[in-house]
Amino acid sequence: MELFTNQVLAGIATGAIYACMALAVVMIYQAIDHLNFAQGEMAMFATFISWQLMQWGVPYWGAFAITLVLAFVGGIAIERILFKPLAKAPVLTNVAGFIALFAIINSSAGLIWDFTIKQYPTPFGSSPFLGSQLISTHQAGMIGVTLLMLVGLYFFFQYTRIGLAMRAAASVPESARLVGINTSWMIALGWGMASAIGAIAGMLIAPVVFLEPNMMGGVLIYGFAAAVLGGLTSPLGAVVGGFLMGIFENLAGTYIPGVGNELKLPIALALIISVLVVKPAGLFGRHIVKRV
Amino acid sequence: MTVLLNVKDLRAYYGQVQALHGLTFSLNEGSLTTLLGANGAGKTTTLRAICNMVRSTGGIEFDGKPLNNRSTESIVRFGIAHVPQGRGTFTTMTVEENLQLGAITRKDNAGIVSDIERMYAHFPVLKQRHTQQAGTLSGGEQQMLAVARALMLRPRLMLLDEPSFGLAPLVVRDLFGILGKINREDKVSILVVEQNAQLALELADQAYVIETGRIVMSGNAKDIANNEEIRKSYLGY
Numbered sequence: 001m002e003l004f005t006n007q008v009l010a011g012i013a014t015g016a017i018y019a020c021m022a023l024a025v026v027m028i029y030q031a032i033d034h035l036n037f038a039q040g041e042m043a044m045f046a047t048f049i050s051w052q053l054m055q056w057g058v059p060y061w062g063a064f065a066i067t068l069v070l071a072f073v074g075g076i077a078i079e080r081i082l083f084k085p086l087a088k089a090p091v092l093t094n095v096a097g098f099i100a101l102f103a104i105i106n107s108s109a110g111l112i113w114d115f116t117i118k119q120y121p122t123p124f125g126s127s128p129f130l131g132s133q134l135i136s137t138h139q140a141g142m143i144g145v146t147l148l149m150l151v152g153l154y155f156f157f158q159y160t161r162i163g164l165a166m167r168a169a170a171s172v173p174e175s176a177r178l179v180g181i182n183t184s185w186m187i188a189l190g191w192g193m194a195s196a197i198g199a200i201a202g203m204l205i206a207p208v209v210f211l212e213p214n215m216m217g218g219v220l221i222y223g224f225a226a227a228v229l230g231g232l233t234s235p236l237g238a239v240v241g242g243f244l245m246g247i248f249e250n251l252a253g254t255y256i257p258g259v260g261n262e263l264k265l266p267i268a269l270a271l272i273i274s275v276l277v278v279k280p281a282g283l284f285g286r287h288i289v290k291r292v
Numbered sequence: 293m294t295v296l297l298n299v300k301d302l303r304a305y306y307g308q309v310q311a312l313h314g315l316t317f318s319l320n321e322g323s324l325t326t327l328l329g330a331n332g333a334g335k336t337t338t339l340r341a342i343c344n345m346v347r348s349t350g351g352i353e354f355d356g357k358p359l360n361n362r363s364t365e366s367i368v369r370f371g372i373a374h375v376p377q378g379r380g381t382f383t384t385m386t387v388e389e390n391l392q393l394g395a396i397t398r399k400d401n402a403g404i405v406s407d408i409e410r411m412y413a414h415f416p417v418l419k420q421r422h423t424q425q426a427g428t429l430s431g432g433e434q435q436m437l438a439v440a441r442a443l444m445l446r447p448r449l450m451l452l453d454e455p456s457f458g459l460a461p462l463v464v465r466d467l468f469g470i471l472g473k474i475n476r477e478d479k480v481s482i483l484v485v486e487q488n489a490q491l492a493l494e495l496a497d498q499a500y501v502i503e504t505g506r507i508v509m510s511g512n513a514k515d516i517a518n519n520e521e522i523r524k525s526y527l528g529y
Contacts, residue, residue: 161396168382168393175380178343179441180368180397286384 006134007250013139014208015246016146020201021216021223022230022238023153024194029232030170031190032083034094035224038101039198040216042078045105046071046199047206047215048113051120060123064203068196075195079188109213120206142204149200150239153193157235166190221265222249229272231285240284245272296321296449296481297342300351304334304341304505311337312348313505319449319498324475324482326492326513328527329502335485336377338502339451343367343374354449369397373442377453381434383427387418390426390437394444404444411440414470432463439467443474450474452484456491464488468495489527493517501526 021039028036036042046067053063082101086094124141128134157163169176169186176183201223202216209215226245230237248271253264275283297319304312312334319325327335341348343364352359354370368374373394382390391411395404412419415436421429426437435455442450455471456464472495475482486492493499493513501509501522509522516522523529 161392164389164392165396167385168396171384172380172382174345174376175382176393177345177364178368178374178376178380179393179445180365181393182363182365 002134003254004251007254008247009135010139011247011250012243013135013142013246014205014249015226015243016142017201017205017219017242018222018226018245019239019242020146020149020197020204021220022226022242023150023235024198024201025223025227026230026232026235026238027190027194027197029227030235031187032087032094034091034098036194037095037098037220038105039194039223040220041102041105041109041213042071042075042195043198043202043219044213044216045109046074046195047120047202047211048109048213050199050203051118051206051211052113054121060121064123067199067203071199072192072196075192076188078195079191083191084184084188106213113213115213118211120203120211122207126207138207145200145204149197153197153235162189218265222246222268225269225272229275229282231282233286234282234284237282237284241282293320293322295319296323296355297483298351298353299338299342300353302338302341302348302350302352304337304346304348306337306346311346311505312341314350315502315505315507317500317507317510319481319483321448322475322479322481323498324472324484324496325498325500326496327483327485327500327502328487328489328492330526330528331487332504333502334505335502336453337505339374339376339453339483339485342451343372368445371445371448372451373445373447373449374451375438375442375453375455377457379434379438381426381429381437383425385426386423387426387429387437388422390441391418391444394441395446397445403446407444407446411443414443414474415440432459432467435459435463435467436470439470439474443478443480447480449481449483452482454485454487456486456488464491471495489523490517490529 024039025036049070050063050067053066054060058066078101082097086097122138122141124137126136126138129137129140157167165181166186166189169181169183173183205219206215222245223242226241227238229244230241245268249264249268252259252267253261256267259267295318299318300316302312302315303310315338327338329335337346340346342352342359344362344367345364354372359367382393388408391408395407398404417433418437418440426434429437455467459467468491471482474480484492493516496513499511499513499516500507503526509516509526
């Protein structure tokens with residue numbers, strides 16, 4: 001029983017990171033109808049920036065805050081420079097744009113900081129959390145920070161005017177313009193927020209997977225899977241999907257004989273496919289019906 | 293009477309296809325003007341051109357200021373509220389959020405709160421359903437919501453694109469009654485595009501008839517309604 005609880009809690013901790021990535025993916029998907037393949041690389045780059053700041057002597061939380069601001073501004077800049085001009089371009093052009101962005105960020109990080117693995121600090125320490133062997137303080141911190149961020153986002157979208165305007169712009173862009181919302185800037189704002197959310201995920205997972213330019217590859221695949229599982233049209237679904245992914249992954253690795261660490265990703269993905277066969281729009285997604 | 297909206301030689305294009313061929317008309321402050329015509333005559337395009345949602349040339353002046361080359365969202369700030377064809381409801385949001393969105397460009401929070409209450413007084417059914425998702429409303433209720441959303445801007449001019457579309461005759465009567473009341477009591481000028489010419493002419497004071505992108509008839513709504521020849525050849529009743 002203790003093993004089970006332990007695996008579930010550990011799953012929730014990594015699931016928190018998947019939830020962040022999935023949420024970032026969904027935010028951009030809602031705004032522009034494309035999956036951002038470079039979401040993980042943007043997060044990785046932001047994490048490197050925070051590491052660099054700490055190397056220069058900035059304390060952890062200072063570096064954390066500065067990185068969030070830079071990631072936010074960087075996300076907006078990427079949208080304005082690269083994807084705004086592509087807004088009316090065909091899907092494949094956008095996909096090419098995302099792949100280019102992926103390659104550019106990945107290589108730039110390698111060029112600036114090289115590809116060797118680096119230690120990344122945790123502000124929470126890694127002792128047992130509250131004296132129990134079930135979960136470490138860093139894992140508890142990951143869950144805590146993610147939950148705080150989710151609550152903050154919920155209030156932002158539910159109770160602020162700008163949050164309301166962003167939701168309106170994503171759901172019916174034409175009507176949003178007709179009530180006076182600048183939808184183009186709402187999209188840019190969505191990119192900035194997605195980028196900042198990704199940066200949080202990167203900085204929280206870096207102590208676990210270590211810092212290097214390819215650190216987010218696996219995480220982003222789980223994030224995508226979580227987003228699809230929860231439904232690409234639902235931010236709540238993305239978050240739930242992220243936590244479920246983390247738990248599935250750990251339980252499959254522990255209890256299914258012969259699976260272990262190597263096979264837990266395929267098992268988790270197989271489970272998702274089974275869910276999607278039954279619910280193609282994802283667990284929380286809406287079927288979008290369009291009149292033609 | 294002062295002219296609020298002045299449209300001169302308006303030409304609009306969808307890609308290579310020209311939909312309006314030099315439309316000229318004007319709307320007086322405080323009036324309720326209707327734009328009539330058959331399917332494909334260019335009524336919707338005219339409204340869309342005013343809000344710069346379609347490529348167009350020609351002069352559009354609102355209260356003496358040119359609207360050309362301004363973005364759709366900035367035209368709203370002149371006090372022009374456009375209820376598009378199909379109502380443009382934010383279906384996944386609540387009724388109250390839809391009303392708040394109508395006032396998203398306003399800064400006076402207290403005024404917004406009291407205006408929402410005013411809308412609930414105009415349209416009691418919206419109050420009953422204020423926490424419901426707007427997509428669950430019936431067609432008539434959604435049209436009421438669309439009008440209320442537009443009024444939340446406190447507009448000087450309201451553009452309505454076929455408000456009667458898909459509604460039961462009784463609901464249409466109701467809605468047109470409310471539009472007349474808004475026009476008289478709240479002093480909102482209204483430009484309404486309609487296929488239901490009979491009803492629109494009863495309501496309006498001015499009328500224009502469009503055919504294939506040109507104005508072919510204009511005048512006092514009563515005169516047009518009483519002219520049998522015009523009615524038969526252009527309005528089909």
